[in-house]
Structure formats: C-alpha cells, structure tokens
Amino acid sequence: MTDDTPRLARLTTYPLKSLDPTDHESRAVEYGTLAGDREYAMVAKPADAAHDPETASVGGQGDYVNGKRTAAVHRLRSSVDREASTVTLREQGGDDARTFSLDAPGELNAYLSDYFDEPVSLRHEPRGGYPDDREYDGPTLVSTATLREVASWFGITVDGARRRFRANLEVDGVPAFWEDRLYADRGEAVAFRVGEVELLGLNPCRRCVVPSRDPDTGEETPGFREAFLRERERTLPPWLDSDRYEGNFRLMVNTRIPESEWGAGLSVGDRVEVLGTRQC
Template identity: 30%
Template sequence: MRLSALYRYPLKSARAQALETSSVGLLGLSGDRRWMLVEGDNGRFLTQRAYPQMSQLSALYNEEGSLILGVAGRDSLTVPVPDADSNLRGVTIWRDTFRVPDAGDEAAQWLSEFIGKNVRLVHVPEQRTRFLPGGYGHNDDRVAFADGFPLLLIGQASLDDLVQKVGRPLEMLRFRPNLVVEGAEPFAEDGWKRIRIGELELRVIKPCERCILTTIDPQTGERSPDREPLTTLKTYRQKEGDVLFGQNLVADGAGVLEAGMPVTVLE
C-alpha cells in the first residue's frame, strides 16, 4: 500500500490544495483548515452545505501562513495572519463556541461580495484550537476548524467500489480527504486502528459521517439532482442512521508525509 495523494484545505469548505509533500503535526497537515468563514452577525460557520459557491473559491496557504484568496473574474487578495490575541471574535462550529482573531475588514468585504451576505474571515492560532469531540482521542489531541478531527483518510479502492455502484465517475475531492491510500481492498480502512506512513504513526479514531456536501461537484459547484453519491452510499454504508465513508485520524507526534510513501497497518 502507498500514500497516493495529499490534500489540504486552508480555508474550511473552499477548494482543495493538492500537495506532493507536507509536514504533519498535532493539527494535521500544515496549514489545513486554519481559516474559516463565519456569519458576520452571529459567528456561525459557513460551508458548502448552504453555500455551494464556496467550492469555486480558491484559498491557497503559503509558508508564511498567509491566505491567498482567488475566484474567477476577480483580483486575488492576500490576507496576512492576524495577531493571535487581537480583534477576537466569538465563533461557533457545531457544538463548540470559542474566540479567535478576525482577519480584518478588507478580507471581509472581498468575501462578503463573493458570498452575497455579510461574512467575516477568521483564523485559528494553535493556542486557540479545540479539543476533539467528547469521548474520542487523547486529552492532548486538538483540531483546528475541521468538523471534528485533524485528518481524513480514504482508500482509493473504496471510491472505485462506490463509482462502480453509482455507474458514473466521481471525484475523490467530493469527500475532501487529506490522505488517499492505494493498494488496499475496498473499505479495508474500516478495520484499521493504527497505521504508519513513512516514519509517522497515526491513530484511526472513527469513521467519517457523510452529508449533502458529497453531492456537490467540486469542479462546478452544482448539486447532483439525483443526490448521488449519497443515495447509493445509504444503500450499503449506513449504520445507525449515519452514512459512513472514510476514517478520521490523529497523528502521533510530528513528521513529514510525501506522496508515494509506503503505508503499513500496525493494528
């Protein structure tokens, strides 16, 4: 087995950034989901679930940590990392409410014009990140703006199996993985507890519950009228009301991942 692809999402629910290599630490891939859009009046997080046009928003992370925003037909905007303790804004993501720095009025105006409503851009410094959902992981495990866990892994064979059942091609990026593994049987990742990629060990925490976001074409931003692939997934990947596809992971320690590295199941 090998690591066939690496993706990060610098801005939650915006376009993916494909990588050949990445450092990995407590919060997952370097720069992954450290930025987020929230409603201007109440701080509630925004995603493609309600705003599918976010799939067309390019948000590139550079090594200084800045965010480069881009969308077809508009000039790009570079947003510097705000000070970790200034201009704090209360935000809510699922059941978590906490305070993080706001990225300023210029970014807010640029993004509000694109989204079509009053939004703010926020950044999460490492010292303001969240704990994992209750009952999962270790006490020192943390997550930035991902829904619940730092890393998501999907087996290529699992997608291939789904494509065969749906009967048409499906992009892996519908499922927004960080790590794609080739060479395993379909859904082999369901049985893994610990794996090693290169020299880095990772814990498999729990399956990923899928939602309407998987029905949005990442290239066009359009929803599938037949609600695929969610409709097919419900026929064979549903458990206790949740549709499961992919596995959430946490890295034990820090390291570097590179596409092509061998993947070993430890447990």
C-alpha cells in the same frame, strides 16, 4: 515495495476550510494534524434562531460558511500562498481573480460578504486549525480504490469523487473499503503507521450534504443519498463488525495523531502498516 504494498498515494490539505485543496509531496505534523490544514475559516454571525451547533465555529464566534450552510462555496475557486500569506479567489467560470492578504483581511472580508450576501469574516487558528470533526481531529483517510468504486456508482471521475469527499490522506495498493479496517469498537482505536508517523484510527466518517453536490457548481446530484446508502449496503465488507458503524452514510476514517508524533512528517510513497487494536 511491491505493487500491492499499501502506500500513501496523495497528501492533501485544505488551507481555507471548505474551499479548494492543495496537494503536497510531503507535510509536517503540527498540533495533531497536517501543517496548514483548515488553518483559516470563513465565519458568519448567525441569527440566534438559525444557529446550528453542527456548523458553529470554535469559541462561539459564529457559524462556519461551508457546504452545510450554502452551496455557493462550491462555486468559489481558491489558491492559498502560505509564504506570501495571501489567497487568490475567483468565481467558477470567471476570469476575474483577485488576491487578498490573509494577515490584514479587511478587503477579503468585504469580498466574501458581497459574494455570500451576508456579513462574513476570516478566522485564523495556526494551532491545529478548524477540523471538521473536533473530537477526532487528525487527518482523514480513504483509499483510492474506494473513491474509484464510489465514482462508478454515480458516473463521475475519481477526481470528482476525491473533491466531493475531501480526504487528507489517500492510500493505494489496497482494495475498496480497506480503510474500514482502521477503526474498531467504542473504547478502542486501531493503530497504524504511515512512514514513521503513528496514527490512531477511531471512527467511520459521517457524511453530510457536501458529497452530493458537484464540486464546481454546487448542483445536487438527484437521489445521491438514496443511491449511496443502497450501494454502500451492497458492497459492505463482510468482515466489518464495529459498533461505531452506525448507518451506511459513512465513508473515510477519522483519526487522531498522538502528541508524541508531532513534529514528524508524512510523504507521498510512504508505506502504510496496520499495527493493531489498542484500548483508548
């Protein structure tokens, strides 16, 4: 591969939805997404009047405890050990790390309830996890150059932008906003291959309040949305022409992985190749 060959530069999962990432050299595809991605979620039982359909968990079991609900999630550091089936948590800036069982989460639920000051319990879904987008439930994708460009708008590091936008797949060897080539109009998908795995690019990812906050403290960046909209308009690729692109508060691509690809794997360094537009 030459230096300008699109390639998979990072491969990331979020074992416990809304908390810290885990980077991998390779990862299997299971049930349409990366193995172990958002396999666990924190859920709070809502008061009826406060129930938000956009944050509601699958099966009507309550609302996700995520960045849309509370900035407190940003101040909670986490590390999941899948082999031991444990999670280690600590508050940002603190040294008191505690390890909990994921199989018998009673003590974990008590810790989370105390931390968030409301009843919180763990949910587990090994068959595809709890994707941020239930319709386009494959791994999300962005380019390194895009993260570098967006980081320059706010005077933050590329890793800071990476942690704010929380993509699964990061592609290098391409210009900023290259990923906007990976979706077309409604009723269409853009097929592309990463290594030996074929994915379908479907939708530009609509952003929420989470990227506007410092990923360590939860402190909101003043004027983030307004600046993002202005800069996204200024740098919008002239070739971008999709009726799925509704407004400039969008970044990354939502995908789907066909069932025929389940069981295959992705690896850092895999070549990325655009195959063309297909009818859905």
